[in-house]
Amino acid sequence: xxxxxxEAVGEGKDLQASRSSRGTRKLRTGQANGAEGQRFxxxxxxxxxxxxxxxxxxxxxxxxxxxxxKTGLSYFVVSEWRGVADFSGRKxxxxxxxxxxxxxxx
Numbered sequence: 469x470x471x472x473x474x475e476a477v478g479e480g481k482d483l484q485a486s487r488s489s490r491g492t493r494k495l496r497t498g499q500a501n502g503a504e505g506q507r508f509x510x511x512x513x514x515x516x517x518x519x520x521x522x523x524x525x526x527x528x529x530x531x532x533x534x535x536x537x538k539t540g541l542s543y544f545v546v547s548e549w550r551g552v553a554d555f556s557g558r559k560x561x562x563x564x565x566x567x568x569x570x571x572x573x574x
Contacts, residue, residue: 507546508531509522509523510523
């Protein structure tokens, strides 16, 4: 009877190992760090609630969060993407790619 219990436990471990390897998600090319193409801005004080108005830009989200806490203002995360079409197959495939480059002065 002890052998049956040992086998069941061993099978459970194999099942968990296969789930963890299968459950990992591969990131697409261009999304390695998750923040590629993202820019971070603090909201303008007294800005209208319907239209986003940006004030200062920050190099990363951590800095934007800290400034948001200090000032009580919201911050925005803006992503820039470019549409891409692949016409090599029978059906055109539409996708997107992150636009890379240095933040623009604005």
